[in-house]
Amino acid sequence: MGENNMAVKKIKLSPEQKRKMLLVLRVLLLTAAVLYLLFLFYNNYFLDDKIKVYFSTENANYLKSEKRTINQESDLYFQIFDELKSGPESSGLTATIPAGSQLLDYQIEDKMIILNFNQAFRDNHWGGSTGELLTIYSIVNSYTSLEEIQTVRILIEGKEVESLVGHLDLTQPLMYNQKLTEGS
Amino acid sequence: MSVPRKFGIRILLLILSIFILSSTAAAQNTIYFNSKDITSEIETVSREGELLIKARDLAELLDADLTWRPALKSLEMKSQNVTIKIMANSRYIQIGNDALKTRAGLQLVDNQAYIPLAKSIEAFGYLLEYQRDNEELYIFQPETTINNVSWQEDGNQLQIKMDEITPYRILHSEDGREITIEIDKAVIDQEFSDNISNNNYYLRVVNVPDRALLRLIIKSRTPIPFQIDGGVYEYEDSLVLSFLPQLKDIRIDKNNILKVEATGEIPDAKTKYISESKKMIIDIPSVVIGNFDLDIENHPLIKDIKVTQHDLDPVILRIEATMVNGDIFKPLKREKNSLLAFKPGQRSEITNLDYAAGSFSFDSSSALNPELFLLETPPRLVMNLYHVNRGAGILDKIEVNNSLIKNLRTARFDEQTVRIVADLKELTGYDWVEEEKNGIYHYTVNLKNKFAEIRTEDNDKYQYLDILMDSRAEYEVKKFNYPHRIVVDFKNTLNNLDEFKTIEKTSLIKDIRSSNYQLEGEEVTRLVFELNDYYSHRVETYQDKHGIKIALAKDYLNKQMKEDREIESHLIVVDAGHGGFDPGAIGMTGLEEKVSNLAIAREIASQLADKDQTVLLTRNSDRFHSLQQRVKFANARNADLFVSIHANSFNNPQTGGVETYYNQHENNQNRFLAEKIHDKLGRGLGIYDRGIKESNFYVIKYTKMPSALIEVAFVSNPGEEKMLQSSKFQKKAASLITEGILDYLEENGGK
Numbered sequence: 062m063g064e065n066n067m068a069v070k071k072i073k074l075s076p077e078q079k080r081k082m083l084l085v086l087r088v089l090l091l092t093a094a095v096l097y098l099l100f101l102f103y104n105n106y107f108l109d110d111k112i113k114v115y116f117s118t119e120n121a122n123y124l125k126s127e128k129r130t131i132n133q134e135s136d137l138y139f140q141i142f143d144e145l146k147s148g149p150e151s152s153g154l155t156a157t158i159p160a161g162s163q164l165l166d167y168q169i170e171d172k173m174i175i176l177n178f179n180q181a182f183r184d185n186h187w188g189g190s191t192g193e194l195l196t197i198y199s200i201v202n203s204y205t206s207l208e209e210i211q212t213v214r215i216l217i218e219g220k221e222v223e224s225l226v227g228h229l230d231l232t233q234p235l236m237y238n239q240k241l242t243e244g245s
Numbered sequence: 246m247s248v249p250r251k252f253g254i255r256i257l258l259l260i261l262s263i264f265i266l267s268s269t270a271a272a273q274n275t276i277y278f279n280s281k282d283i284t285s286e287i288e289t290v291s292r293e294g295e296l297l298i299k300a301r302d303l304a305e306l307l308d309a310d311l312t313w314r315p316a317l318k319s320l321e322m323k324s325q326n327v328t329i330k331i332m333a334n335s336r337y338i339q340i341g342n343d344a345l346k347t348r349a350g351l352q353l354v355d356n357q358a359y360i361p362l363a364k365s366i367e368a369f370g371y372l373l374e375y376q377r378d379n380e381e382l383y384i385f386q387p388e389t390t391i392n393n394v395s396w397q398e399d400g401n402q403l404q405i406k407m408d409e410i411t412p413y414r415i416l417h418s419e420d421g422r423e424i425t426i427e428i429d430k431a432v433i434d435q436e437f438s439d440n441i442s443n444n445n446y447y448l449r450v451v452n453v454p455d456r457a458l459l460r461l462i463i464k465s466r467t468p469i470p471f472q473i474d475g476g477v478y479e480y481e482d483s484l485v486l487s488f489l490p491q492l493k494d495i496r497i498d499k500n501n502i503l504k505v506e507a508t509g510e511i512p513d514a515k516t517k518y519i520s521e522s523k524k525m526i527i528d529i530p531s532v533v534i535g536n537f538d539l540d541i542e543n544h545p546l547i548k549d550i551k552v553t554q555h556d557l558d559p560v561i562l563r564i565e566a567t568m569v570n571g572d573i574f575k576p577l578k579r580e581k582n583s584l585l586a587f588k589p590g591q592r593s594e595i596t597n598l599d600y601a602a603g604s605f606s607f608d609s610s611s612a613l614n615p616e617l618f619l620l621e622t623p624p625r626l627v628m629n630l631y632h633v634n635r636g637a638g639i640l641d642k643i644e645v646n647n648s649l650i651k652n653l654r655t656a657r658f659d660e661q662t663v664r665i666v667a668d669l670k671e672l673t674g675y676d677w678v679e680e681e682k683n684g685i686y687h688y689t690v691n692l693k694n695k696f697a698e699i700r701t702e703d704n705d706k707y708q709y710l711d712i713l714m715d716s717r718a719e720y721e722v723k724k725f726n727y728p729h730r731i732v733v734d735f736k737n738t739l740n741n742l743d744e745f746k747t748i749e750k751t752s753l754i755k756d757i758r759s760s761n762y763q764l765e766g767e768e769v770t771r772l773v774f775e776l777n778d779y780y781s782h783r784v785e786t787y788q789d790k791h792g793i794k795i796a797l798a799k800d801y802l803n804k805q806m807k808e809d810r811e812i813e814s815h816l817i818v819v820d821a822g823h824g825g826f827d828p829g830a831i832g833m834t835g836l837e838e839k840v841s842n843l844a845i846a847r848e849i850a851s852q853l854a855d856k857d858q859t860v861l862l863t864r865n866s867d868r869f870h871s872l873q874q875r876v877k878f879a880n881a882r883n884a885d886l887f888v889s890i891h892a893n894s895f896n897n898p899q900t901g902g903v904e905t906y907y908n909q910h911e912n913n914q915n916r917f918l919a920e921k922i923h924d925k926l927g928r929g930l931g932i933y934d935r936g937i938k939e940s941n942f943y944v945i946k947y948t949k950m951p952s953a954l955i956e957v958a959f960v961s962n963p964g965e966e967k968m969l970q971s972s973k974f975q976k977k978a979a980s981l982i983t984e985g986i987l988d989y990l991e992e993n994g995g996k
Contacts (some may be wrong), residue, residue: 121895122935155897188830188838189894190906190956191585194940223872226830227823228891228954230872230943240939 085178101107112137113206114144115242116154117223124199124241125154138167138174141203159164159185160181160199165218172211183225190228197229198238205237212236276362276382278306283375290359292349296382297359300351307369313358316836319702320358322365329368331360340368353730363455372430372457385457388430394450394461399684400443401491401509405484407431413484415477421468421557426461433459467534468557489560490583491535492552497544500604503574503587505564510582516574523548525574527564528555529585530550534562545569546589575632594636595663603649603716605667606689609633613686617677625671626689628677633663649673649692667692694718697791699772701751708751710774710795710878714738717790722782723917724922724992726984730777731795734762734769753777753797788803812990815885816859818878820944821846822891822954825869830894833967839867839893841969845957846890848979856987870895872943879948886918887952888986889944894961900931901962904924906940906954914951914972917993922953922985929981932958932965951989955982 074082110133112152113126129144131137142164148156161181168175186196201213212234224231274296276284287302300320304311309324318333330339331466336350338361347361363373366384374383405426416425435448442448446469451460463469470487477486490509497503505511505527517526534554537656541550548567555563566574574587593611600606609630616629633654643653651668658664665982667690680685695715702709710731712718719736727752742759750757756775781796787794821843824827829838841866850860861882864876869876879887893904903926907919919937927934945952957978958965968974 064944084289117895119899121897124465155895157896159896174353179321187896187961189961190891190940190942191904191935192830192894192896192961214325225871227827228752228940228942228944230946231939232943235941238848241461 083216088161094132105214110145112141112144113158113203114141115157115199115202115206116145116149116156117199119153119155121155123190124202126202127151127154127241137207138169138204139164140147142176145199145203157196158182159187159196161185169210172209173214174212175214175216176200176204177219180218183222186226188226193224193226193228194241197231197235197243201235202237202242269720274380274382276384278384279386280383283686286742288357288359289362290352290354292352292359292405292790293839295347296362297349297351297352298362298365300358300360303360303362303365307366307371307736316958317903318351318353324369327369329365331365333358338364338754370432372432373455374457375455377455383457387432387438389428389432390426391431391433391450391459393434393975394448397795398487398509399484400446401488401490403448403463403486404480404717405486407482407484409482410479410484415486419838422465424463424469424486426463426484426633427458428484429458432457443898461973466536468554469533476644489531489533491533492537492562493535494538494540495550495552495564496538496540497547501546501589502577503589504565505529505549505585505587507583508535511585513579514576514585516576516587523568525566525568525587527561527566527585529564530618531560532562544891571676593632594634595630595639596636598639598646598653598655598665600642600643600645600650600653602647602789603648603694603788604689604691605645605653605665606687607639607665609686609688611686612679613688615677615688617675619672619675619689621672624672626667626669626675626692628665628667629658630663630665635663648697674737680993691737692716695741696738698743698759699742699745699748701749701754703751707796707798708753708780710754710797711792712772712794713792715791718786718793720793721913722784722793722795723920724782724988725921726779726988727925727929729779731774731776731782733771733772733793733795734764736764736769740770753780769907789960812856812858812987814857814859815990816861816882817886817888818861818863818882818884818948819846819849820863820875820879820889822889823869824864824867827869830960832893832969833898833934834966836960836966836970837862837958838894841892841957841960841975842890843867844972844975845979845982849890849982852979853986856965856983858986858990873945873947876947879952884948884950886986886990887945887948887950888918888922888982889942889952889954890982891954892958892960893956894959896961898962901965902935902957903927903930903958904935904938904956906938906942906945906956907984908941908945908952914993915945915953918951918986918989919953921989921992922955922982923979924987926955926957930957930978932968946974951993 110131111128112131114129115124115126118125119121124221127149131140146158159182162185163179163181165177165179165181167177186192196213200215204210204213215225215231221229268623274289275282275666276287285576287306288299290297300311300322302320307324309322312321319330320332321328321330327340327788331351333351333353336347337344338347345364347364349361351358366373370387370598372385372387376383389407389409389411391407392403395404396402397404407428411431412429415429416427417422447464449462451462453460476488477484479485490507490511492505493508494506495504504865509708509935510533512530514527515531517528534552539550539552541547546569550570551565553563553565555561574589577586577588580586593613596605596608598605611631613630618627619625622629635657639655641655643680645651645653649670651670654666654668656664671693673695675690677688677690679688696712697715698713700711702711712733718738723732723734724730725732740759740761748757753776754774755777758773758775760771760773762771776797782798783796785794786792787795821839823839823842827839829842831837846862847865850862853860861884863878864870905919905923905926907915909915923937927936945954958969960966960969
């Protein structure tokens with residue numbers, strides 16, 4: 062019987078209880094605001110473990126960078142390519158790396174990074190001067206954003222190539238391309 | 246109640262209050278133990294100017310064991326690890342093997358032992374603070390122990406290690422030679438030895454009588470470089486005082502390199518030269534003088550070196566070197582941050598100050614880093630040159646009176662600076678360039694050019710476009726057709742065309758426009774004359790290239806003649822991109838780029854052949870050639886022109902349009918060719934114009950003749966893929982490219 066009574070009993074809040082509820086809500090709101098600020102702060106001020114990865118604008122005229130947090134535990138240079146491969150987060154950008162592409166290994170000499178890709182990187186590429194430019198320079202600009210890298214060489218299956226798909230000269234190390242970079 | 250009775254009570258109250266007040270005043274010393282007033286809990290007496298406390302009260306206060314040996318009249322008190330002994334008739338308190346001298350010693354009052362309060366409490370390791378003004382005595386338990394005091398960082402840091410950082414103060418003596426660090430409620434570790442003075446500083450630890458604090462006093466022969474702001478910081482449980490680095494050594498090595506070394510980082514120094522007294526002054530910020538070695542005697546270059554602490558706020562160390570024969574020591578690149586090095590060299594001289602229309606120039610015997618700025622009234626451009634002398638033949642004033650410059654004046658502005666002032670007719674933009682040849686640096690300051698006059702003129706045979714500039718013009722004249730235009734790009738020129746009245750248009754000129762345009766990352770002012778038909782043109786300059794006169798020939802009004810404009814025969818290599826096992830990009834419905842490339846290339850070849858041009862195709866069938874083979878093909882045949890035909894692709898099917906690529910070459914011919922071709926394609930092809938672009942594509946990079954690569958349309962865009970397949974579109978693209986090539990040949994004549 063008692064239990065039954067309890068169940069049907071309407072809950073009426075006294076002004077005192079209401080005040081308490083409001084206080085709790087306020088505290089929650091404040092906590093949320095503080096967390097949000099912390100999040101903003103974290104994103105803006107701890108750029109040390111952030112890298113820039115470049116993607117193509119949708120109109121294929123420029124490259125634009127997005128920031129990614131790196132995992133300190135795994136290899137930075139592989140992570141950059143993984144981020145390039147997984148594509149942009151914002152809607153106005155387009156990925157530049159063909160499906161099945163793999164960075165097999167890399168080597169750093171002085172300030173040059175030599176990136177060795179698999180055959181699929183070339184075979185699955187959509188071609189075109191614009192396509193090739195944006196693919197190659199999205200990689201070059203991403204790696205040369207790192208302080209320790211000034212130039213990038215690209216190899217396919219360990220071999221030097223004239224170009225990826227018949228336009229861009231890959232026999233020479235490539236430098237950061239400012240002209241292709243939007244908003245910097 | 247009657248009035249007198251009330252009055253009596255008041256008097257009584259008054260007397261009472263006076264009594265109470267005077268009795269409190271009479272009571273000696275309020276005593277606080279760990280901030281608690283214990284005056285009423287203890288009994289004290291004063292003997293021989295010393296405050297004594299009843300031994301039992303003290304024992305209770307400190308929770309100590311008290312032993313009284315009546316036979317010896319000796320008292321022993323033990324609290325924690327400390328035991329003190331005191332005997333009647335002795336003035337000493339014995340603590341272990343040490344003895345503390347007191348004034349009164351143990352006194353018996355009413356058969357009770359009283360002992361000196363301050364000394365015995367100190368013996369137990371308590372701290373005492375006596376505030377004489379209000380006769381308050383504070384007893385504290387120490388809150389922190391200083392465990393170690395040591396010098397770090399080559400003697401530039403004093404680290405005070407303690408259990409806990411209590412409030413502290415750092416005091417500076419007036420002359421800066423003494424610093425006192427006061428640490429509240431601190432005691433120093435028993436093990437600590439005072440021997441921590443170093444080469445530059447004498448340090449000692451002082452217990453302050455009647456004050457519950459410890460003082461560390463640092464003294465130096467020279468002002469101590471401690472920065473009141475930022476000189477002290479707390480690091481874990483240490484107080485760290487940073488001192489500025491001190492001068493350690495000044496020497497001149499066998500290569501005559503003057504070296505100044507300090508115990509720590511030296512910021513960049515300012516150097517000044519005083520030619521009259523042959524002195525070089527090196528002002529080094531944030532370094533103090535210290536005990537340094539100076540080992541320069543009877544040196545052939547340096548007569549004397551004087552070192553002073555020039556300033557303390559901010560700290561500046563001054564080294565004044567008097568030279569034997571006025572050599573100037575120039576700072577060398579820093580190798581170590583604690584070392585400055587200077588190399589002797591002559592102060593550079595400026596010579597050959599010269600001017601031209603809109604520019605002036607001079608030579609210098611070494612590289613300079615000039616500072617330029619404009620001043621408004623009267624309008625002038627000021628150029629500051631540092632560490633230079635005016636060479637022979639540099640006059641104080643040259644009258645120039647050209648279109649931009651009135652006078653050039655030179656003067657020594659101060660010991661370090663020679664100033665060149667160009668008095669201008671009016672303010673304008675400027676830039677400067679440095680060219681080095683055989684170790685002589687040639688500097689040219691260019692003032693921004695402006696349009697002075699633009700006229701059009703008519704006669705029977707020609708119509709003239711006459712553009713007069715304030716100074717010698719750097720320009721490119723280009724003609725484009727359909728619509729017919731003469732385009733003149735002016736470099737380093739202000740667009741002041743707003744200042745002109747509308748320019749009269751002659752019958753051949755439809756419109757005149759101007760715009761600012763980016764050419765290879767440089768802004769140019771572009772003047773466009775829109776013509777109502779095709780005319781041949783000729784460009785002449787006059788007034789030492791101040792003026793450009795473009796003559797349009799009416800003779801070509803005749804359409805037939807226009808068609809027959811003669812272009813010499815050239816060897817043109819047309820390269821159809823991809824081929825063989827390399828299909829190039831592939832469209833959604835399966836069009837392979839190599840196919841449309843070849844169709845368009847063949848069409849171009851045939852159209853060019855009709856205009857008496859010799860054309861070679863890198864491939865005339867579906868075959869693969871490497872990029873290198875294509876380049877070799879054109880280079881080996883010494884072709885006049887190379888054009889590569891491609892179709893574009895991107896991983897977004899909506900992307901579309903035509904673009905033309907060139908590779909930047911210093912003679913600009915690649916760009917001119919691309920401009921001509923793309924002018925046609927952008928306007929005529931009927932698809933989106935993606936513009937002219939510069940890139941390092943293989944075939945246009947390594948070919949030795951003017952070259953361009955055309956991405957006609959996007960094979961990855963279904964609409965454009967369809968177009969690329971139609972022979973109508975292929976022909977249209979080919980004819981536009983052909984026209985562009987012919988336009989280029991007509992104006993530039995190929996290689």
